[in-house]
Amino acid sequence: MKTTDIMARLQAKYPGEKEYLQAVQEVLESVEEVYNQHPEFEQAKIVERMVEPDRIFTFRVTWVDDRGEVQTNTGYRVQFNSAIGPYKGGLRFHRAVTPSMLKFLGFEQTFKNALTTLPMGGAKGGSDFDPKGKSNEEIMRFCQAFMMELWQCIGPDQDIPAGDVGVGGREIGYLYGMYKKLARQYNTGVLTGKGGTWGGSILRPEATGFGALYFTQNLLHKAGKDIKGMKVAVSGFGNVAWGACIKATELGAKVVAISGPDGVCHIPDGITREMIDYMLVMRASNRDKVEDMATKFPGKAVFTPGKKSWSVPVDIALPCAFQNELSEDDAKELKANGCFCCCEVSNMGCQPGAIHFFQHNGILFAPGKAVNAGGVATSGLEMTQNAEHISWSGAEVDEKLHFIMDSIHEQCVKYGTQPDGSIDYVKGANIAGFMKVATAMLEQGTI
Numbered sequence: 001m002k003t004t005d006i007m008a009r010l011q012a013k014y015p016g017e018k019e020y021l022q023a024v025q026e027v028l029e030s031v032e033e034v035y036n037q038h039p040e041f042e043q044a045k046i047v048e049r050m051v052e053p054d055r056i057f058t059f060r061v062t063w064v065d066d067r068g069e070v071q072t073n074t075g076y077r078v079q080f081n082s083a084i085g086p087y088k089g090g091l092r093f094h095r096a097v098t099p100s101m102l103k104f105l106g107f108e109q110t111f112k113n114a115l116t117t118l119p120m121g122g123a124k125g126g127s128d129f130d131p132k133g134k135s136n137e138e139i140m141r142f143c144q145a146f147m148m149e150l151w152q153c154i155g156p157d158q159d160i161p162a163g164d165v166g167v168g169g170r171e172i173g174y175l176y177g178m179y180k181k182l183a184r185q186y187n188t189g190v191l192t193g194k195g196g197t198w199g200g201s202i203l204r205p206e207a208t209g210f211g212a213l214y215f216t217q218n219l220l221h222k223a224g225k226d227i228k229g230m231k232v233a234v235s236g237f238g239n240v241a242w243g244a245c246i247k248a249t250e251l252g253a254k255v256v257a258i259s260g261p262d263g264v265c266h267i268p269d270g271i272t273r274e275m276i277d278y279m280l281v282m283r284a285s286n287r288d289k290v291e292d293m294a295t296k297f298p299g300k301a302v303f304t305p306g307k308k309s310w311s312v313p314v315d316i317a318l319p320c321a322f323q324n325e326l327s328e329d330d331a332k333e334l335k336a337n338g339c340f341c342c343c344e345v346s347n348m349g350c351q352p353g354a355i356h357f358f359q360h361n362g363i364l365f366a367p368g369k370a371v372n373a374g375g376v377a378t379s380g381l382e383m384t385q386n387a388e389h390i391s392w393s394g395a396e397v398d399e400k401l402h403f404i405m406d407s408i409h410e411q412c413v414k415y416g417t418q419p420d421g422s423i424d425y426v427k428g429a430n431i432a433g434f435m436k437v438a439t440a441m442l443e444q445g446t447i
């Protein structure tokens, strides 16, 4: 396999699918050497098969807004790979959603899910619906209209969606309500991220952020450091940023920045529990403005429009928002301000130039598919609880999550340790996930 040849073919076939091509390139570069040591992979054309989704459902979603006007959006479900289990992955509602974005996310999800140690294949879905400024009733009507098409594609042993950007507990509730009505199936395991009284796992909302901090702790320990007393910059103020702020603060770090599309909030004394709770109110408002934090906590949070969290001097950067949110220039600014570690919590949050800069300038870096895998791992734990018709305590879920994050870190170390003793977490995560999926595909024959 030659990465350049495969990329040239994919670029010609899918011109303009920027995010998808970026994600594939990163994985292929990482695994090329190992792949070429396995002629049986080459013979079975594993890579050529693995970069193509199994199937993509595309559908029209029509709904009526609060003014009585008819609105039309496009919905998708990309079922990427089922080699190690049923399709699993979130739904993203965001105005910029395209097939390229969902293909990149589905591709990444396949390797991430393999890293969790649980039997889940990879998928992603969503819509170009923009939740910004929408009322609760509009959100409900959209979710119902979306499920009118999606329900035929999913099932608890087939494809299990969850949340992602723009889809949280409220949306999962509306989606599940409509699923039941259409499918007349009452197995709650068809979706994860549910409410606590109807099959949701304790700790699922916190899991992505908590898992990310467990991973960060492992990475720091391996490098002989501790998170206690560190200054941390987080981006975004959604579900993932929220969980990361809770755990970082609990572990003794100081979160001094959060951000939104409108700018950054600098919090010199560190985020408080009251402020963390307010992030939930901000998300539920659908205003998409981090400035609201500064309005609510004057003097404690200082808003600067048009700036990112990466402009605030910190020890550790945690991108928690969107793909490509951290550029090479941002990486340089972080380093100039003393940052020594970046754990990517968002999916593909760092641009390739930023990763390259981190890796060649002594900054510890770990990729999203390893760092944020605690979210989908806890979804997997939710599926187990649903299948057994039981519910575990928070302590039990947390212990399992912690164990899974430790194991993901170990896999990265196993496959990513370089001859000079340093750890390439990008390579480690990609090779570990790839080997598992490739081996399963090989064993299941040419399908």
Ligand code: 2IT
Binding pocket: 088, 089, 090, 091, 109, 112, 160, 161, 162, 163, 164, 165, 192, 347, 372, 373, 375, 376, 377, 379
């Ligand atoms: O990117 C992700 O891993 C998620 N949005 C969570 C997916 C899931 O199925 O819980």
